[in-house]
Amino acid sequence: MQLVNHHYQIQGLNLEDICQEFGTPLYIYDADAILEKIQSLRTAFSGLPLRLKYAAKALTNISILKLMKSQQVGIDVVSIQEARLGLMAGFAPEEIMFTPNGVSFQEMQEAIELGINIGIDNLPMLEHFGQLYADKLSCSLRLNPHIVAGGHAKIQVAHINSKFGISISQLSQILEIVNNYQIKIAGLHVHTGSDLKDADVFLQTAAILFDAAMQFKHLRFINFGGGFKVAYKKGDHTTNIHELGAKLKDAFLAFCERYGKNLEIWFEPGKFLVSEAGLLLVKTNVVKKAPTTVFVQVDSGMNHLIRPMMYDAYHDIVNISNPDGPQQEYTVVGYICETDTLGANRELNEVREGDIIAIKNAGAYGFSMSSNYNSRLRPAEVMVYKGQAKLIRKREELEDLIKNQVVADWES
Numbered sequence: 001m002q003l004v005n006h007h008y009q010i011q012g013l014n015l016e017d018i019c020q021e022f023g024t025p026l027y028i029y030d031a032d033a034i035l036e037k038i039q040s041l042r043t044a045f046s047g048l049p050l051r052l053k054y055a056a057k058a059l060t061n062i063s064i065l066k067l068m069k070s071q072q073v074g075i076d077v078v079s080i081q082e083a084r085l086g087l088m089a090g091f092a093p094e095e096i097m098f099t100p101n102g103v104s105f106q107e108m109q110e111a112i113e114l115g116i117n118i119g120i121d122n123l124p125m126l127e128h129f130g131q132l133y134a135d136k137l138s139c140s141l142r143l144n145p146h147i148v149a150g151g152h153a154k155i156q157v158a159h160i161n162s163k164f165g166i167s168i169s170q171l172s173q174i175l176e177i178v179n180n181y182q183i184k185i186a187g188l189h190v191h192t193g194s195d196l197k198d199a200d201v202f203l204q205t206a207a208i209l210f211d212a213a214m215q216f217k218h219l220r221f222i223n224f225g226g227g228f229k230v231a232y233k234k235g236d237h238t239t240n241i242h243e244l245g246a247k248l249k250d251a252f253l254a255f256c257e258r259y260g261k262n263l264e265i266w267f268e269p270g271k272f273l274v275s276e277a278g279l280l281l282v283k284t285n286v287v288k289k290a291p292t293t294v295f296v297q298v299d300s301g302m303n304h305l306i307r308p309m310m311y312d313a314y315h316d317i318v319n320i321s322n323p324d325g326p327q328q329e330y331t332v333v334g335y336i337c338e339t340d341t342l343g344a345n346r347e348l349n350e351v352r353e354g355d356i357i358a359i360k361n362a363g364a365y366g367f368s369m370s371s372n373y374n375s376r377l378r379p380a381e382v383m384v385y386k387g388q389a390k391l392i393r394k395r396e397e398l399e400d401l402i403k404n405q406v407v408a409d410w411e412s
């Protein structure tokens with residue numbers, strides 16, 4: 001969002017007008033910001049056979065998926081439902097990569113029936129796959145390289161105690177199953193963690209994958225997962241994708257030579273593509289002066305944006321209704337009956353009842369992790385594209401809370 005003539009805007013549209021039209025709380029996404037991020041990755045990895053598979057879990061709205069599709073970005077999905085949403089958005093099955101963890105073999109078979117790319121993350125699943133599909137299909141394998149990296153303990157997923165992937169120390173067991181059933185392994189996959197600010201983490205992972213890759217004869221791609229760190233506040237250290245692109249290019253091309261074949265290089269960015277493109281716009285219900293702090297109580301909370309509570313995540317907050325007001329310190333909290341602090345001790349332009357507050361970096365893992373806790377309704381979603389703001393998801397209504405409830409009759 002930009003401040004233009006005392007008004008905060010996206011693509012020339014005033015955010016306050018958008019709130020008037022669609023109401024609050026409201027998720028709003030700037031499509032141009034997403035397109036720029038796609039382009040920046042393509043520039044950073046130019047000269048490499050790059051395939052982007054957007055991690056749909058970050059923001060799964062079908063209109064966002066369609067936007068990705070329009071840019072020849074594929075998708076990474078982790079549930080059969082995400083896969084079906086991808087198909088509804090118009091993706092061909094071969095553009096969809098299924099990388100679930102701990103799913104039943106039945107769900108895997110449903111995915112196989114859809115014709116999407118299959119990713120396997122445990123040895124029993126590999127065995128099942130080998131028994132039934134080795135002669136018909138290929139799959140990829142998620143490896144756990146034993147690397148501790150990621151912005152918060154909860155989003156570090158490639159250490160030795162992590163549930164994700166097959167441990168690199170079990171490579172001989174993998175090979176035994178692969179050879180036994182003659183399974184064609186089309187790709188090796190890792191996702192090390194989220195908020196990986198250090199480009200070297202990707203290079204360490206690459207070295208491990210490249211060594212392992214020499215054991216597989218039918219590879220088409222190496223998939224490095226997602227995890228690029230974006231800026232959550234001014235001055236934040238982010239992944240230097242250009243440095244990464246340059247270093248990885250040399251390592252990757254050398255690996256392809258060693259392997260004897262040119263492979264594709266895949267990434268599955270979630271946050272990088274959509275985090276900064278999204279805002280959660282909320283309204284100030286109450287400005288409450290307590291003895292030690294002034295609370296701004298808004299019409300939202302951890303039910304709509306759980307990241308501050310779940311990962312101690314910092315989200316920048318701006319009072320968009322009073323850009324010229326004097327700065328004061330506030331603690332912005334939600335209306336949920338929990339300590340749902342969205343931002344503590346923030347300098348904001350003076351906040352008055354009714355002011356619209358923008359919570360930044362809400363594009364990734366905002367709406368997609370929202371809930372109905374406290375029987376609150378989920379917000380509407382709006383996308384701004386080609387200078388127009390359009391509703392891409394209706395605000396929930398009471399009916400949505402009750403539609404699946406069955407009031408059991410114990411008398412009959």
Ligand code: LLP
Pocket residue numbers: 055058076099155191193194195225226227228268269270271272307311364365
């Ligand atoms: N690929 C796989 C297999 C993943 O599990 C994930 C994220 C990604 C790609 C995308 O990662 P990203 O580029 O968005 O960092 N809810 C947490 C993040 C959890 C990420 C889970 N997996 C958060 O809000 O920080």
